[in-house]
Amino acid sequence: MEITEKSTGHCCSAVGDRCDYNKQTLNRIRRLKGQLSSLEAMIEADEGSCEERVVRARTVEKGMASLIRHLVSCYMENTARHEMQTDPDKVIDDMSRIIELLNK
Numbered sequence: 524m525e526i527t528e529k530s531t532g533h534c535c536s537a538v539g540d541r542c543d544y545n546k547q548t549l550n551r552i553r554r555l556k557g558q559l560s561s562l563e564a565m566i567e568a569d570e571g572s573c574e575e576r577v578v579r580a581r582t583v584e585k586g587m588a589s590l591i592r593h594l595v596s597c598y599m600e601n602t603a604r605h606e607m608q609t610d611p612d613k614v615i616d617d618m619s620r621i622i623e624l625l626n627k
Contacts, residue, residue, distance in 0.1 A: 542601075544593075544597040544600070544601060547593065548590070548593060548594065548597070551586065551589065551590045551593060552590065554586060555583060555586045555587060555590065558579065558582055558583045558586060559583055561579060562576065562579040562580060562583065565579065591625070595621060595625075598617070598621065602614075602617075603617070603618065
């Protein structure tokens with residue numbers, strides 16, 4: 524049985540399958556968790572200079588920004604594209620809220 528974007532609001536193509544976007548999102552989250560754990564371990568062990576700690580923290584920050592861009596892209600690719608045909612006002616409202624969130 525094929526599950527479509529319109530029927531579910533998700534990007535999965537078949538029952539039980541995780542879509543590529545979800546896999547990519549989970550990989551990004553796991554990478555971020557690893558980066559945070561690495562920074563935590565460095566601090567707990569009192570290792571690395573302040574500069575090295577800042578470099579690792581910036582890596583986490585950049586990873587988070589990348590995750591957010593990815594989530595917005597997923598929305599545009601898998602939801603907005605389809606809803607624009609049937610309910611463009613809803614898509615515009617959704618995008619406005621997303622832009623507000625990004626600018627806070």
